[in-house]
Amino acid sequence: MPTVGVIGGGQLARMMIPAAVNLGLELRVLAETAGESAAMAVTSIGSHTSLDDVLAFAETVDVVTFDHEHVPQEILRELVSRGIRVRPAPDALLYAQDKLLMREKLAEFGLPMPEWARIEKAADLDAFLADNGGRVVVKTARGGYDGKGVRVVSSAAEIEDWLALGEPLLAEELVEFQRELAQLVARRDSGELVAWPVVESIQRDGVCAEVIAPAPDSEGRVADVAAQIARTVAEGLGVTGVLAVELFQTTDQRLLINELAMRPHNTGHWTQDAAVTSQFEQHLRAVLDLPLGSTDARDTWAVMVNILGGPAEGSLADRYPHAFADQPAVKVHNYGKTPRPGRKVGHVNAYGPDLTETVVLARAAAAYFQEQNLG
Amino acid sequence: MPTVGVIGGGQLARMMIPAAVNLGLELRVLAETAGESAAMAVTSIGSHTSLDDVLAFAETVDVVTFDHEHVPQEILRELVSRGIRVRPAPDALLYAQDKLLMREKLAEFGLPMPEWARIEKAADLDAFLADNGGRVVVKTARGGYDGKGVRVVSSAAEIEDWLALGEPLLAEELVEFQRELAQLVARRDSGELVAWPVVESIQRDGVCAEVIAPAPDSEGRVADVAAQIARTVAEGLGVTGVLAVELFQTTDQRLLINELAMRPHNTGHWTQDAAVTSQFEQHLRAVLDLPLGSTDARDTWAVMVNILGGPAEGSLADRYPHAFADQPAVKVHNYGKTPRPGRKVGHVNAYGPDLTETVVLARAAAAYFQEQNLG
Structure with missing residues (x-):
């Protein structure tokens, strides 16, 4: 086996x-x-x-x-x-581990990204601030996730502590975006590559809160460009397994690469219940170099809502009697983690032919597991 | 938890x-x-x-x-x-353990069944044979499954060994059936009961080979009667969890109860990939007395094909490179068991809008795992 x-x-x-x-x-x-x-x-x-x-x-x-x-x-x-x-091999994973190396490498491929700069000293940031409206994002190159290791700053004083560490930082323009998208693909060593539909990711406080699959009004150019970007990244970096490319859709309709992850990703959880092949099955197939499964969506719309924090007392399962009775068609995923403010402890997936109704179902189900709604 | x-x-x-x-x-x-x-x-x-x-x-x-x-x-x-x-409680499970008690009890409920008789001695069988065309089915009351403990006989001499054991046997008429159906329902202690669509079960050598969900041409009367029969059984016996009622659809269009199982059942495996709630999730919900999930089908048709025996050498996974490449949308379920002639070692589920095409996909995928097809 x-x-x-x-x-x-x-x-x-x-x-x-x-x-x-x-x-x-x-x-x-x-x-x-x-x-x-x-x-x-x-x-x-x-x-x-x-x-x-x-x-x-x-x-x-x-x-x-x-x-x-x-x-x-x-x-x-x-x-x-x-x-x-x-798998992914270290040579590929490097670019998911180090955001600065990622920017440098993707720039070689000519991929669309926010304006960015390597920051080693206060003067580097001053220059970047001057060129980018006086307010920019600074990220530690390594170790950040879910909004950690990210600051929006307007002066070098605000990153003094990080500069003191002696590690280069990444500065990025504050993109005026209309929305955030995520494009998931999977690739195996043989070169086979498949793409799921591009999704919209709704973030709150730097953390993914909801995902809509496919991203509304993405058919055609947006879907094609997102898939092409992710393909270029996966092939350029030699990624094996699932690759998530987080994208900004700008107010002037460009798609810019925000972040990369080389593993199953929160924006792909909808595939568990609403794609022919889930990102988790696909990742296992890909790292074993087995032929990849169909990435077709099984319903017109799928909506994932994260359960963040969870109940202040007791467990998610305590809410099952009310949540299940009210939402018999919503699929609940409980990570078996102790609830704690802001912690991702589970998610729900809903799917159906009507977007508004599907959003309502998913949010209603997720609300049973949040403190404000005691069921 | x-x-x-x-x-x-x-x-x-x-x-x-x-x-x-x-x-x-x-x-x-x-x-x-x-x-x-x-x-x-x-x-x-x-x-x-x-x-x-x-x-x-x-x-x-x-x-x-x-x-x-x-x-x-x-x-x-x-x-x-x-x-x-x-759960199910012993008082209910008894009727899935003992086929003779099952017949006696369901007769009390007036449910439709094949002609049957309790057989304790050769003369009992002789009388039953005389009344039922000279050729009948005899079953051991306990311990049979997948065609074991079942004989088609035309004389008491053929069950001498069983009679010698001193345990009463069950004789049943040889039903002239058009096809076999299975109706799965789930019930929890609170009384809530849900039914999946009735399915057609295609048996070979007394073992389930394929299942088509829903059973073709079952809409309306057949579906209603099957669901009503299963509801009566579940409520009458006080079943908690999944109940499978295997049915004969006779050539004169009656539905007769064949067997009962009080657990997830081979005829419900299609629900893993093609119903909103799988029989396995539903069974867990039911035995915990949690509200039951939607039993809606997710596609027009679903077809399950069992993998019986498997390859003579190696494992099912050895066939994945060819099977997955050829059938990227069929879902494979591998039980992790060593292949052996006749053994149920896995199954595949296919689903789609066209029945013929779905049958072809499922059979084609399953064939990769059988000895005659080396992929």
């Missing part, structure tokens, strides 16, 4: 379990602790920053893949040097 | 895993050995005929349910007497 090893025990690893069960693949997970979201598939406890832990784990699987981007390059390269299959 | 305990580690327990993962329920399985199909969820090794094994397992879960019908009544009743929740 082919065995896939996932480094990291979060909800993305957890959501690979159903796909692995269906396809009869063995899934093994290296987690920091036994109680993480992917607990059922955890076979090793250890740190993703320990070469010994990662190596011992990697030697038990056919291919190593990831729940997150935080495994150091040195460790990944050591695995590769020992003949262990790592 | 609500914990469901499943007795038996076969593919039905295995296929509850994805539903449990999605809903954030804890699934625990009592299996005979560690390597069974549901291995990933196995938490206890023991025998379902050992009171000690079953009791020790049952005390770790909120509700006990089943992968099969073979747990002895004495054990189930002991669990209940100790306050352990068992």
Whole structure:
């Protein structure tokens, strides 16, 4: 039985379990602790920053893949040097780990991006501010996620602490965007590449709150350009597995690359219930270099709403009696995590022929799991 | 987190895993050995005929349910007497365990069935043969499945060995049927009951080979009668969980009850990919007395084809490169079992707007996993 090893025990690893069960693949997970979201598939406890832990784990699987981007390059390269299959390969993953290298590389491909600059000292930022309206975004090159490691600033004083660390930073223009999109594709070593429909991603406080699939009014040019951008990134960087390309659709109708992720992504959770092949099944197929599944949508519209924080007391399951009775057709995904303000603890997927109705169903179901609605 | 305990580690327990993962329920399985199909969820090794094994397992879960019908009544009743929740309850499960009691009970409800008789001695069978055309079906009351414990006979001499066991047998007329149907419903303790569309089940050598959902030309009377029969059975017997009622549609257009199962059933596997709520998710909801999910079909047609036996050498996964490349939209379910002639080792589900095309897709995909087709 082919065995896939996932480094990291979060909800993305957890959501690979159903796909692995269906396809009869063995899934093994290296987690920091036994109680993480992917607990059922955890076979090793250890740190993703320990070469010994990662190596011992990697030697038990056919291919190593990831729940997150935080495994150091040195460790990944050591695995590769020992003949262990790592997908996406370190040479590709690098560009999901380091936003500055990502900008530099995508610029070589001539891909559309916000204005950006490498910032090593206060004067670099001053110059970039002067050219970009006096207010810009600054990001740490590494380690940020869900809005962390991101600041909107109008002076170098606001990033003094980051500059003091001596690591180069990335500055980006504050894009005037109409909305945010995400294009997911999957690619395998043989070169086969498939794209799901482009989606709209609605963010709140830097965190994905809702996703609409497909993005309304995206048929034609927007869908084609988004897919072409993601294809160029996947092929240019040699990505294996699922690639998520987050995009800004600007007020003047350009698509600019915001972020990359080389793993299943929050903007692809709708595929679990509303695409022929889910992003989790596809990722497993891709890292094993198996032919990819159909990415067709199964319904006219799908809407995903994240459950952020969850109830202040008790568990999501405490709300099932009311939520299920009220919304018998909405699919609930519970990550088995303890509710905590702002934490992603689950999501719901709704689908149907009418967008407004589908949005209402998904939001109504998700509301049962948020503190303000006690069901 | 609500914990469901499943007795038996076969593919039905295995296929509850994805539903449990999605809903954030804890699934625990009592299996005979560690390597069974549901291995990933196995938490206890023991025998379902050992009171000690079953009791020790049952005390770790909120509700006990089943992968099969073979747990002895004495054990189930002991669990209940100790306050352990068992669903379906022993009083209901009894009628799925004993075909003779089932006939007697359903006769009380006035439900349509083949002619049948209790057989304790050769003379009983002689009389039944005389009344039913000289050729009838005889079944052991307990322990049969997938064509085992069933004989078509024309003389008492052919069941001498069974009569010698001293257990009463069930004789049934050889029904002239046009086709076989299956009606699945789910019921929870609160009384809520939902029905999936009635399906056609195509059997070969006493084993389910294919299922078409919904059964062609069943709209209207056939669907209504099938659902009404299953509702009467579920309510009459007080079934909790999924109930499968296998039916004969006779050449003179009557629906007669063939068999009952009180658990997810082979004729409901299509729901995994083509109903809003799968039978596995629904069974978990029902045994926890949670509101039931929508049973709507997601496509005009769904076709399930069993993978019986599988390749003579190697595993199902060895065939993935060809099968997946040829059928990117068919969903494969691999039970992780070693292929063996006649063994159910997996199934495929296809769905779409055209029945003929959907049948062709499902059969073509399944053929990749059978010995005669080496892909």
